[in-house]
Amino acid sequence: MASPNGSGCSELIQSSGSEQELQHLMDRKRKRMISNRDSARRSRMRKQKHQDELASQLSQLRKQNNEMMSSVSITTQHYMVVEAQNHVLRVQVAELSRHLDSLNNIIGFMYPPVEEQIYCPELVDEFMNNSLSYVYANQQIMASANTFM
Template sequence: MFLSEEADQFELPVHETGFTREELEELLSLLESNEPVGPNSGSEGSTGAVSSLEPNEPVSPNYGSEGSTRAVYSADERKKRRMESNRESARRSRWRKRMHLENVTDEINRLSIENRQLKNRVSSVMNQYHIVWRENEQLRSESVALWAKLSDLYWTLATMQPR
């Protein structure tokens, strides 16, 4: 049948539709079958939902809103489906939380490494600064000493010159 070929060709994203794989397969099988779907059809023991259709009137797969493929379920089935959906939602939520925690942990590790590297660079720059500062101080004191010698030489030279 055409629908089963489509189902084989495309992997349906269960997490986006809110249906489990089994529910999607059941819906596809209902669409492929030519059996009428109504309040009295379905599994034994299910109460069925109240419908405004006549008892012998078949229900099309598009009954309700156009393009809808939702089947009619009893209250117990709806509760079971809701519980299953909630479990799946909780599982996805735990998975997202775990992924978020892993991402945050990775970010912390990356930033810790970057912080350590920056501290090392600051330490290196500070060491260079102290070396250059000491050298500069030494050169200033040498400059003062040389200016003093030069001044003495000028005075000596000035005193030796006849007037």
């Protein structure tokens, strides 16, 4: 026959075994929960660091963009100034070319080739009186596109 003490003893051993298992499961659950919290905290920290890096990069790219826009604006202004100067120079070249042609026509009229010489003292005297120098009247004026560049 089984004594009440013997059966009670085995129940205590069984209950203490399940308490130990229960305690072990609780410890594992608590460790896992702590580990998950730490992992979530590290994940939030990585995410925050990544967001900070992206914000820094955005700020740097905006600064570079502003610098480039400023540079483009300055370059455009310089281009417009040079284009305006170029236009003025082209107009001056055209005007000086017409003036040169006129002067060459006058010289050609005053000193035509020997076979076509017609002497008109009134025109020669008027030109000489209005010219800067007699020396220049005897020289043909030549110009090329390179002269004005």
